Amino acid sequence: MAGTRSGGRILVDALLAQGCDRIFCVPGESYLAVLDALHDTPQIDLVVARQEGGVGFMAEADGALTGRPGIAFVTRGPGATNASIGVHVAMQDSTPMILFIGDVARGDRDREAFQEIDFTAMFSKYDAMLMGRKSYDAAKGSDYGLPKPATYVFSKTLRQADAPGVTVSNDPKKTIAELKAAPGKDIWLWGGGELFRSLLELKLVDELEIAVIPVLLGDGLPLLPKTGTRVKLALKNGKVLKKTGTLMLNYDVAYSGRSRR
Numbered sequence: 734m735a736g737t738r739s740g741g742r743i744l745v746d747a748l749l750a751q752g753c754d755r756i757f758c759v760p761g762e763s764y765l766a767v768l769d770a771l772h773d774t775p776q777i778d779l780v781v782a783r784q785e786g787g788v789g790f791m792a793e794a795d796g797a798l799t800g801r802p803g804i805a806f807v808t809r810g811p812g813a814t815n816a817s818i819g820v821h822v823a824m825q826d827s828t829p830m831i832l833f834i835g836d837v838a839r840g841d842r843d844r845e846a847f848q849e850i851d852f853t854a855m856f857s858k859y860d861a862m863l864m865g866r867k868s869y870d871a872a873k874g875s876d877y878g879l880p881k882p883a884t885y886v887f888s889k890t891l892r893q894a895d896a897p898g899v900t901v902s903n904d905p906k907k908t909i910a911e912l913k914a915a916p917g918k919d920i921w922l923w924g925g926g927e928l929f930r931s932l933l934e935l936k937l938v939d940e941l942e943i944a945v946i947p948v949l950l951g952d953g954l955p956l957l958p959k960t961g962t963r964v965k966l967a968l969k970n971g972k973v974l975k976k977t978g979t980l981m982l983n984y985d986v987a988y989s990g991r992s993r994r
Contacts, residue, residue, distance in 0.1 A: 741766025745774055753777060753804055757791045761808025763835025785812045786948050789819015793828050802829040809836050814979050818946050825926035827867035859921035861912055865928040866891055887928055909937050934962045936988045945980040964988060
């Protein structure tokens with residue numbers, strides 16, 4: 734029927750309307766409609782990489798250089814896992830970046846489709862999400878199709894009137910104390926690295942989830958920006974994702990009270 738658009742076409746048109754002019758990807762069958770639409774959109778340069786880790790790093794660098802969200806597309810499972818290292822760097826540096834992951838068809842969800850990841854199960858244990866100003870600026874307006882926890886943005890300059898749908902605070906210690914005192918699920922620190930450091934220094938982080946991804950870089954950034962707080966971790970549990978070789982580790986956080994000199 735004339736005038737109809739595919740979901741991929743709608744997504745690409747929306748990116749174009751937001752000023753997107755460059756996308757990094759490893760092509761995959763899970764988002765063919767997007768690739769078809771990009772083929773007919775010369776205004777957007779499509780940079781194809783050999784591996785999703787490179788896609789993540791390139792998108793992060795693009796966001797750091799332009800101040801606009803770097804855009805990356807990968808497919809599910811190992812593709813998403815490989816790209817996550819770039820997302821980690823973006824979180825640590827508070828770089829605006831958006832990673833799109835092609836998922837299985839709706840009719841195949843929860844049926845153990847090839848390389849399927851249950852993103853809803855991953856995030857359903859949280860009912861509150863914390864983020865810094867730069868992370869909020871990169872993510873606002875996005876709809877990931879995931880459970881939407883109450884979101885708290887920490888900033889000294891953002892006005893509540895300019896951030897509908899979230900709660901703005903400049904006092905993380907007070908806000909998080911109130912959240913912990915109220916009944917509810919776990920609180921998820923979504924980003925970025927500076928907020929992570931601040932909450933560690935306030936001794937507000939209780940648990941740390943770390944993914945050890947089998948990619949040899951030879952260089953990189955520390956997990957945490959430099960901090961004066963000494964933190965000890967006690968291993969709770971671990972899990973190996975056999976298809977990707979990724980090791981998922983959960984730690985309880987213990988604070989010694991001593992400062993580094």
